[in-house]
Amino acid sequence: MPEPKNEIRPLFIPLKYRFILMITLMLILLLGALILVLNVLQSRTIKTRIKSQGLFIAQNLAMTSRDDLVTYNYIALEKAANQAAEHPDVIHVVIHDKEGKIAGFSNRPDLQNRTLTDEISLLAVSAQTPQTHEGISNSATGPTMTIIFPVFLKDKKTRWGTIRVQLTLAPMNQQIRQTQWTVLGLGFIALIGGILFANLAAGRITAPLRQLMDITKEASQGNLKQDINIPAGDEVGVLASNFSIMVKELLTHKTALEEQLEEIHQLQQYSEKILDTMGDGLLSVTREKSVKQLNPAARKILNISQEITPRGLDISQVLSHTPELHDAMVKILDDPGLNRQQEITILQNKEPRVILMGFGVLDAQNNRSVEVIFNLHDITELKQLESRMRQSQRLADIGIIAAGLAHEIRNPLSAIKTFAGLLPQKVNKPGFLDKFQRTVPREINRLNGLVEELLELARTPNYNFxxxxxxxxxxxxxxxxxxxxxxxxxxxxxxxxxxxxxxxxxxxxxxxxxxxxxxxxxxxxxxxxxxxxxxxxxxxxxxxxxxxxxxxxxxxxxxxxxxxxxxxxxxxxxxxxxxxxxxxxxxxxxxxxxxxxxxxxxxxxxxxxxxx
The missing domain is CATH 3.30.565.10 (Histidine kinase-like ATPase, C-terminal domain)
Known part of the structure; x- marks a missing residue:
C-alpha cells in the first residue's frame, strides 16, 4: 500500500466563491447599466418637457408683445416679462427690440434700453428661427436652458424683436438624483438577494463537486474501496457515476497488477536461485561491451574475485586475463549472426581449460539486439573423459587388431621362415639367392608398412592445427x-x-x-x-x-x-x-x-x- 500523500491545496479561488463573485459582478454591471439608461432616458424626457414649456411661454409672449414691440411700448413689455418670469421654472425673461436693445428684462428695469454683449444675447438678436441652448447660469441656479424665439410681423419676413426665456434645470437634476438613489437602493437590495441566491445555488452545485474531490483525494492516496454515492441528477451525477466505474476498474487492474507483481517477484527469486546454483556460467553483456550481470559460476570459470564488482565494467577489464574469450565475445557482439557455439581454450592457474561458449541475443521491440547473454560451460573434464574413452576404445580395438595382425603377418612370416629353412640347403643352388633377395625384403617391407599403419592408428595424435x-x-x-x-x-x-x-x-x-x-x-x-x-x-x-x-x-x-x-x-x-x-x-x-x-x-x- 503506498504511503498517503499530502493534500494538494489549490492556489486559486474556490469554484463556489468564483461563482458568487461572478454573479455579484454581473448584478453590479446590470445595475450600473440600468442607472445609466434611466439617467439618459429621464434626462431626455424632462429636457423635452422643459423645452416644450419654454417654447410655449416664449411663443405666447411673442404673440402678446408683437404690437408693443412695434410701438416701442417698453413699459408694457417690461410688465409682460415680469409676469412671464413668475413661473417657478423660469429664471428670467428678456425681450429684445428690433435694434437688439433690451426692451424688457424681468425684475431688471435697470437694463432697459441697453445692449448686452454676452454670447447668448448676441445669438438671440441674430436668430431667425427658434433655438434652444443649454449652459450654466452665473447665478446659483445651476444648469439652465435658454429658449430663443424671434418675433416677426404678420408678413413673417420682418423680424421686430426676440423673446429670450431662461429656464432652470435644477429640478430636473434633483429628480434624476432621487431616481438614482431609489434605483441604487433597490439595486443594493437586489444585489444582497442575488448574492444570497448565488451562495445557495453555488452551494448546491459545488457540494457534489467537493464531495467528488474528497473521493478523488482518497483515491489518489490509494483508497479505491469507496462507496461513491452522489445524488445529483445533472452532469455532476454522470461524472460521479463514470468516476465510480473508473475506480472499480482501477481497483480490478490494481489487484491484477499486484498479483502479477507478486508472480514476477517469485519468478525473479526463482531465476536468481537458478543463476546462483547452476553449474554453467552466465555473462550478460550489452552491445556497448559493458558487463550487465554474471552469476557465481561465471566468476569461478573466469577466476574473478568476489571483491570485484564487474557490473558496468568493460569486458576488456573483466576478461583481461582471458584474451581468447575476450576476442571471441567481441566478434560476437559486433556480429551476433556468428556460430552459436565455440570451444575456446584458456589458461586458468597456468593450466589449460576448455570452455564451450554459446550465446543468445535479447532483442528490443524494433528487433535491434540490445544485450547478449553468454553461456560458459567448462568441458575440460568432459574432453579428458572423451580422450580416455578414445584411448580405451583403442585398447579395446587392440584385440581386433591383434587378430587381424596375426592373420596379416602369418603369410609374410611363413615366406620368410620357408626361405630361412631352405637357405642352408639351397644356398649354392643357382637362382635361389636371387629369389631370396626378392621375396624376403618384400615381405619384410610389407610387415614394416603394416607396423607403421598400426602405430599411426594406435598412437596419441599430435596435430598442428x-x-x-x-x-x-x-x-x-x-x-x-x-x-x-x-x-x-x-x-x-x-x-x-x-x-x-x-x-x-x-x-x-x-x-x-x-x-x-x-x-x-x-x-x-x-x-x-x-x-x-x-x-x-x-x-x-x-x-x-x-x-x-x-x-x-x-x-x-x-x-x-x-x-x-x-x-x-x-x-x-x-x-x-x-x-x-x-x-x-x-x-x-x-x-x-x-x-x-x-x-x-x-x-x-x-x-x-x-x-x-
Missing part, C-alpha cells in the same frame, strides 16, 4: 592426383560452395584423409567413371562429400567398412579407412558412408563449426 582455406586444400589434392585420374579415364567434377572460408585443421592429416578417399573411389572404377567432390558450408558445419560411380557396396559391407583390417580389395591391409575415421574424429568431425548397388558410393566428412 592452423587456419586453412578449405577450397584451396581440396583443389591442391585434386591437382596432385588429376593426372592419375585422367590416365584411368575418370572425370573429376568439383562442386564447391561460394563461401567455404577457412577451416581450423592439420593440413597434412586432412590431405591424407581426402587423398585416401579419392584414391579408394578411383580404385572401384577401373573402367573409368565420374568422381564428384562437393563442399558446402551451413553456418555451424562444413560438409565435404566424395562420390563415385562404381559398383557400390552391400549393406553388410557398409556396417563394417571402418573396422580395422576389413577390406574388399585383393591387396591392402584394411587400415586406411580406420585411420581416416580416426583423423576426422580427432578434428571433432564425423565420417559416414552411403552406397547404392550398381550406382556408386558416397563418403561424407562433416566438421563442426568450432573447427571452422
Amino acid at each position: 592452423t587456419m586453412i582455406n578449405a577450397a584451396r586444400l581440396l583443389n591442391d589434392i585434386v591437382d596432385l592426383i588429376e593426372v592419375d585420374l585422367d590416365a584411368s579415364d575418370i572425370v573429376c567434377v568439383r562442386n564447391f560452395g561460394d563461401n567455404l572460408g577457412e577451416i581450423r585443421a592439420d593440413g597434412d592429416q586432412l590431405a591424407k584423409v581426402f587423398h585416401n578417399l579419392i584414391r579408394n573411389a578411383a580404385q572401384v572404377m577401373p573402367q573409368g567413371g565420374t568422381l564428384t567432390l562437393e563442399a558446402l558450408r551451413d553456418n555451424d558445419k562444413i560438409t565435404i562429400a566424395v562420390k563415385d560411380t562404381g559398383p557400390g557396396m552391400p549393406r553388410e559391407t557398409l556396417s563394417t567398412i571402418f573396422t580395422p583390417f576389413f577390406t574388399t580389395k585383393h591387396k591392402g591391409t584394411g587400415l586406411g579407412l580406420a585411420i581416416t575415421q580416426k583423423v576426422v574424429s580427432e578434428h571433432g568431425g564425423d565420417i559416414k558412408a552411403t552406397s547404392v548397388q550398381d550406382q556408386g558410393s558416397c563418403f561424407t566428412v562433416t566438421l563442426p563449426a568450432d573447427a571452422c
